[in-house]
Amino acid sequence: MINDIRNIKTLAGNKYKNLKKPMFFLTIDALFYMMNYAMFYFTIIDLMNNNFMMKKLIIYTFIMIFAIICRFVLNRIGYIGIQSEGAKIIQDLRIRMGDHLRNLNLGYFNSHNIGNIINIMTNDLQDFEQVITHSTSEIIKLSILTIYLLLIIFAISPLLAILQLIISLAGLVFVILGTKKGAKIALKKKHTMDNVVSRMVEYIAGMELFKAYNLTGERFKRLKDSFNDLKRESINTEIALAPYVMIFQLITDISFALLLLVSTQLFMASSINKVEFFSYIIIGLSLSNVLKAFSTQYTFIQYLKLATDKLINVDNEKEISYELEKVTLPNYDIKFQNISFSYKKDTPVLKNITFEAKQRTKTALVGSSGSGKTTVTSLIARFWDCQSGEITIGGINIQKIYPEELLTNISMIFQDVYLVNDTFENNIRLGKPNATREEVINAAKNANCHDFIMESENGYDTIIGEGGSTLSGGEKQRISIARALLKDTPIILVDEATASLDADNEYEIRKSLNILTKNKTVITIAHKLNTIKDYDKIIVMSDGIIEEIGNHEQLMKNKGRYYKMYIEMEKAQSEFELI
Numbered sequence: 001m002i003n004d005i006r007n008i009k010t011l012a013g014n015k016y017k018n019l020k021k022p023m024f025f026l027t028i029d030a031l032f033y034m035m036n037y038a039m040f041y042f043t044i045i046d047l048m049n050n051n052f053m054m055k056k057l058i059i060y061t062f063i064m065i066f067a068i069i070c071r072f073v074l075n076r077i078g079y080i081g082i083q084s085e086g087a088k089i090i091q092d093l094r095i096r097m098g099d100h101l102r103n104l105n106l107g108y109f110n111s112h113n114i115g116n117i118i119n120i121m122t123n124d125l126q127d128f129e130q131v132i133t134h135s136t137s138e139i140i141k142l143s144i145l146t147i148y149l150l151l152i153i154f155a156i157s158p159l160l161a162i163l164q165l166i167i168s169l170a171g172l173v174f175v176i177l178g179t180k181k182g183a184k185i186a187l188k189k190k191h192t193m194d195n196v197v198s199r200m201v202e203y204i205a206g207m208e209l210f211k212a213y214n215l216t217g218e219r220f221k222r223l224k225d226s227f228n229d230l231k232r233e234s235i236n237t238e239i240a241l242a243p244y245v246m247i248f249q250l251i252t253d254i255s256f257a258l259l260l261l262v263s264t265q266l267f268m269a270s271s272i273n274k275v276e277f278f279s280y281i282i283i284g285l286s287l288s289n290v291l292k293a294f295s296t297q298y299t300f301i302q303y304l305k306l307a308t309d310k311l312i313n314v315d316n317e318k319e320i321s322y323e324l325e326k327v328t329l330p331n332y333d334i335k336f337q338n339i340s341f342s343y344k345k346d347t348p349v350l351k352n353i354t355f356e357a358k359q360r361t362k363t364a365l366v367g368s369s370g371s372g373k374t375t376v377t378s379l380i381a382r383f384w385d386c387q388s389g390e391i392t393i394g395g396i397n398i399q400k401i402y403p404e405e406l407l408t409n410i411s412m413i414f415q416d417v418y419l420v421n422d423t424f425e426n427n428i429r430l431g432k433p434n435a436t437r438e439e440v441i442n443a444a445k446n447a448n449c450h451d452f453i454m455e456s457e458n459g460y461d462t463i464i465g466e467g468g469s470t471l472s473g474g475e476k477q478r479i480s481i482a483r484a485l486l487k488d489t490p491i492i493l494v495d496e497a498t499a500s501l502d503a504d505n506e507y508e509i510r511k512s513l514n515i516l517t518k519n520k521t522v523i524t525i526a527h528k529l530n531t532i533k534d535y536d537k538i539i540v541m542s543d544g545i546i547e548e549i550g551n552h553e554q555l556m557k558n559k560g561r562y563y564k565m566y567i568e569m570e571k572a573q574s575e576f577e578l579i
């Protein structure tokens with residue numbers, strides 16, 4: 001319990017303190033709630049003692065009305081306060097979580113499925129909001145009512161109060177044990193929910209592919225199966241939790257009946273008087289209802305606790321470390337010194353790699369599929385950190401540099417271009433948020449996308465569909481080159497996408513890439529060897545190691561793997577031309 005409160009405080013951050021004021025109002029509201037019982041109690045006393053006077057009744061009624069008005073005001077202030085402070089806390093938490101996710105190593109996303117992450121950022125955050133804005137105030141109210149009603153019963157008869165306490169605590173232990181078991185089942189439901197979201201994302205994002213391969217039915221079956229799993233787990237959770245709550249409520253009702261018997265005995269033995277006897281009936285009945293509400297809240301809180309635990313787990317994930325938030329790199333030489341890296345333990349992808357790419361030179365990475373070329377570029381951008389060795393830029397170990405600062409020096413032209421659902425202008429401007437329209441148009445002209453942008457309905461103000469769905473692969477590539485031109489960084493990482501493009505598009509892209517990479521430190525993953533003949537360095541990779549290194553002439557003389565690849569490429573090309 002203490003741990004849970006600590007977790008809530010950690011997630012809520014500094015603004016947690018702001019909840020104290022509305023909670024105070026809600027506490028006073030709960031105390032005013034007691035006024036009804038007090039007035040009722042006095043009325044009974046007067047009735048029983050034949051002391052009833054209209055004047056007194058009017059006073060009691062006015063006190064009750066006053067208490068109700070006070071409660072209304074206090075409740076409004078407390079409720080609105082807790083809602084607005086709660087909303088601020090959740091907004092901060094959402095932003096913090098978003099920032100935190102951004103600063104995590106990509107390994108986190110590799111080991112957690114997309115559904116799990118989406119659920120944490122949506123459903124679990126919403127559940128946490130529920131804890132802050134609703135459950136907390138309800139628990140305060142119910143706790144105060146329980147203590148208050150028990151104290152009145154104690155004043156009537158300590159024996160009745162002690163018996164009530166023992167039975168309630170025994171019942172509560174039962175509920176606690178039950179909900180512990182239920183929590184495990186509820187956690188299973190949450191995992192199933194993660195799976196449903198993952199399947200939905202897969203179904204929607206892969207729709208084009210599934211249609212092309214006529215797999216929509218099969219993929220929908222996967223989605224439908226996950227819906228069925230969710231239905232089963234939802235029923236299981238209810239079945240697991242409901243009996244414990246129902247039994248507790250049964251115990252509470254039976255305990256009231258038994259204590260009614262005890263109180264009658266006490267009354268017969270003159271241990272309590274008439275007034276106390278009737279008061280107990282009313283107070284005991286009220287306590288029974290409050291305890292029932294408590295048990296429902298308790299199970300609810302336990303379920304929400306799962307969301308809090310999930311959020312805390314993400315919050316505790318270690319962020320990428322760094323020492324330098326700002327850095328001026330003395331030069332842009334990129335050096336890999338004895339780099340070893342694996343995505344998964346015991347499956348090395350890069351094995352003791354050493355090479356240097358001097359500033360303002362062009363280096364190409366070639367080799368078979370899966371040899372580790374993309375991994376090399378991902379390590380330069382610090383998407384991942386290597387497990388041993390040192391990568392330096394300008395002599396500074398990149399693991400010391402804040403990743404976002406490092407990326408201000410790097411542009412990436414990759415095969416998968418992501419465009420946001422915004423105008424052409426704003427998509428290009430992502431490269432330099434404060435760029436003028438003129439700069440955007442200049443970059444677009446150099447990236448050979450100005451013409452097709454101008455041909456579209458609203459020119460630069462035309463909205464591109466989400467993910468760039470309205471554009472061809474080549475057009476998306478050129479927009480990403482325009483972005484990079486605008487960003488104008490000293491280091492450019494390119495994964496050549498020209499293999500899948502038609503000759504016109506390829507020509508346009510090559511032209512704009514030449515402008516982009518002029519006088520820069522360039523590392524290109526090359527798929528067509530005839531495009532890298534003029535490169536300063538060609539690194540031939542094979543199964544995570546560097547097999548050969550040199551320029552085109554040197555490697556051709558070596559007659560090693562590069563030579564074979566080149567000859568094969570030429571042969572394939574001449575065969576293709578013959579066809």
Ligand SMILES: Nc1ncnc2c1ncn2[C@@H]1O[C@H](COP(=O)(O)OP(=O)(O)OP(=O)(O)O)[C@@H](O)[C@H]1O
Pocket residue numbers: 110343344349367368369370371372373374375376
């Ligand atoms: N995110 C990842 N998680 C786990 N393994 C990965 C991940 N990315 C790549 N790998 C694995 O690492 C190895 C090297 O992959 P990498 O993408 O670097 O090769 P590549 O030479 O660029 O291949 P290609 O030319 O096909 O793009 C492969 O075995 C691949 O399966």
